[in-house]
Amino acid sequence: MTNQMILGPDGLPLVSDTAHRAASLSAREMSSWRPMAGSPDSDLLDELPTLVSRSRDLARNHGVASGAIQTLVDNVVGTGLRLSALPDYKALGKDKDWADSWSRKTEALWRSWADTTECDASKSLTFNGLTTQMFRSGLINGEALALPLWLPNRSQAFATTIQLIEPDRLGNPNDRINDANIRAGIEVDSYGAPLAYWIAKTHPGDQLLGVSNNAQEYERIPARTRFGRQRVVHVHDKERTGQSRGKPIFSSIMPLFKMLDHYERSEMQAAVVNAMIAxxxxxxxxxxxxxxxxxxxxxxxxxxxxxxxxxxxxxxxxxxxxxxxxxxFTPSRPNSAYSSFVENILRHIGTGLNLPFELLMKDFSKTNYSSARAALMEAWRYFIGRRHWLATYWAKPVYELWLEEAINKGMIEAPGFYQNKALWCRCKWIGPGRGWIDPVKEAKASKIRLEIGLSTLEDECATQGLDWEEVLEQRAREQTKMRELGLNTETAQYAPQTTEEKQ
Known part of the structure; x- marks a missing residue:
């Protein structure tokens, strides 16, 4: 039961009409704030096309927005995600030597497929290129869509190929209204699990090229085959339970971006006009x-x-x-508060993108070492989370599809694969390195962590985007060559060995 509202001399309530002030419907600052309490899909699906088109416009035409997308892509994906196969050898009843041998062979075969354009149905991108496209689409469109295809007639080692699909092609056939069974092109069961995806055969925007979409044809693609092989990879964030589609990363800060663009254009135009009039x-x-x-x-x-x-x-x-x-004529441009005002807006935008201002604007001129490190460490947490998300919902499913074919063709031995699929498909993905702010300090910190047992060589190498086994193998080859040439392997100066050292 709510309290009775009592008004003071100024007409403001002395006692709140609700237990929570945030829920007050009579307070002047809150009375007009009455957002709808819809379901995840009702709040999003009807507005998604507008959000996506505006997000793409920002990425195309606003320098800061375009740079922010590229910064996220460079730090999360970079040159690509490297597979590190890690079968659960203990649960499979094997030893570590067997696991290392199996992993090396599997990774080599994976590279023979992923590092070529044979993995792409359009034969234009490698797996790293596909990964970049998926992540970029996930940022700008809010989601990414891919179809794993089986194309055995291409005269290549593997029939598994990936076709990327623009998310705009995912929709209800025949302009069907969303209901409990189909949501924006996704058929779901009573628990919300996807059963099938309805994908248009042509892009809705092709009508701008003269392609008629009056009789748009849709194809129903089951989420999985009858024997469980995944047929659709749909990558998107779920902010709420029951959310069927994703939304662009710019959604919460889109108004700020647009108003900032208007403001900057107006200031620039005013400055140009003022410069022309003396x-x-x-x-x-x-x-x-x-x-x-x-x-x-x-x-x-x-x-x-x-x-x-x-x-x-x-x-x-x-x-x-x-x-x-x-x-x-004494112009009032440029505005003396222009720089500080724009910087404040950009900091707000950076918060919405989970990017510190320095990284958003590529400007570290006003930042000391400690502040820069703290900002980059906070950003790195976000990058690692996004990388894990991308690896879990994109890279790992594709690896499982490829591994299944390699095992069925006898290229890789995996007895009981279908009974213990999760054990055989266990893996991790190494992304681009974090880089150095102060190489000397960070190298010393890495050495201390290794010496006191807080870290491993594998973890330290992975932080810099390296594979620890490749690092050790390369170091072994270098030291062998140095000994052959009579060089000292214990010093950084590569000084010639003495007679005692040679003996």
Missing amino acids: AFIETPLDGESISEMFGGSGEDYMAARNEWQVKLQGGAVIPIFPGDKVAP
Whole structure:
């Protein structure tokens, strides 16, 4: 039961009409704030096309938005995600030596497929290129869609190929209204699990190229085959339980981006206009007097002035008509508060994108080492989370599809694969390195972590995007070569070995 509202002399309530002030419907600052309490899909699906089109426009035409997307792609995906196969050898009844041998062979075969364009149905991208496209689509469109295809007639080692699909093609056939069984092109069961996806055979926007979409055809693609092989990879964030589609990363800050764009354009236009005007010439003559003087119109007066071709330059003497005055023009642009105001808005935008201001603007000129490190560490937590999300819902499902084919073809031994699929498909993905802010300090910190047992060489190498086994193998080859040449392997200077050291 709510309390009775009592008004004070100023008309404001002395006692809140609700237990929570945030739920008050009578407070002046809250009374007009009554958002709808819809379901996840009712809040999103009808507005999704508008959000996506505006997000794409920002990514195309706003430099900061485009740079933010590229920054996220570079730090999360970078040059690509490297597979590290890690079968659960203990649960499979194997030993570590067997697991290392199996992993090396599997990773080599994976690279023979993933590092070529054979993995792409359009034969234009490698797996790293596909990964970049999926993540970029996930940022701009809010979701990414891919179809694992089986194309055995291409005369290549593996029939498994991936076709990327623009999320716009995912929709209800025949303009069917969303209901409990189908949501924006996704058929679901009573628990919300996807059963099938309805994908248009042509993009809805192809009508701009003259392709008619009056009779748009849709194809129903089951989420999985009858024997469980995944047929659709739909990557998107679920902010709420029951959410069927994703939304762009710019959604919460889109108004700020647009208003900032308007403000910056207005300031620039004002500055350009101010730069073009140096002074005004005042005349006591009115329009009729000017006409009588020249026997014509006011345009004749201006034409006479134009014939003088006066140039404004240093030390110039400007001739004017009798009675005219030169009034100085003192523009108020650029606005003295422009820089600080824009910076504050950009910091707000960076918070919405989970990017520190320094990384958003690529500007570390006002930041010391400690602040820069703290900002980048906070950003790195977000990058690692996004990388894990991308690996879990995109890279790992594709690896499972490829591994299944490799095992069925006898290229890889995996007895009981279908009974213990999760054990065989266990893996992790190594992304681009974090880089160094102060290489000396961070190298010393890495050494200390290893010496006191807080870290491993595998973890330290993975932080820099390296594979620890490849690092050790390369170091072993280098040291062998150094010994062959009589160089000291214990010093960084590569000094020649003494007679005692050689013995």
